[in-house]
Amino acid sequence: GESVGLHLPTLSVQEGDNSIINCAYSNSASDYFIWYKQESGKGPQFIIDIRSNMDKRQGQRVTVLLNKTVKHLSLQIAATQPGDSAVYFCAESPYLRGYNKLIFGAGTRLAVHP
């Protein structure tokens, strides 16, 4: 199988519980943030994004929270399901001369147990 995710921090949760995945970003100039989900052997899949003029954004079963004061981003997944098991990446984006640069974190593995 895909070896992406070896040696990553792991969050283990029970099916049905809520999950919170945290991310610290580095660039104060970043004004756009994205969460991606990557399953084994696949490319990253867009989950949700948030711009710096917002503190919170909700999607289907997911919520992203942004705390610009401490440069912290979190992804909350409600009623976690086995299909949510994957590696989750946050990405930050400073707007640079029209170029949509993304800076990725190292990722967190979410393991959902029945």
Next chain:
Amino acid sequence: DGGITQSPKYLFRKEGQNVTLSCEQNLNHDAMYWYRQDPGQGLRLIYYSQIVNDFQKGDIAEGYSVSREKKESFPLTVTSAQKNPTAFYLCASSITAALAGNQPQHFGDGTRLSIL
């Protein structure tokens, strides 16, 4: 369905050989990107292109080359100068930020390159 297609899924390179990874998108996106992913790490940018016939080096461009002759296609060549090419290579595309501000990048399902 609209999306990004990468091929082949698995590729093997002999020492001294150049290999080319294919990336095609039908999302009508102007911008395309190549990333390298190593185990336990995030994605690192190799090259990006914001428009046809233009491309720029990313953070780890040494040993790689690209071309952008068509909007839909952004092939990556891993040259013999890249001494540690074993990795998972991901192609992405997006709407150009200059037109619409920051936008998410959408990814293909990758090519795994290994050394023989």
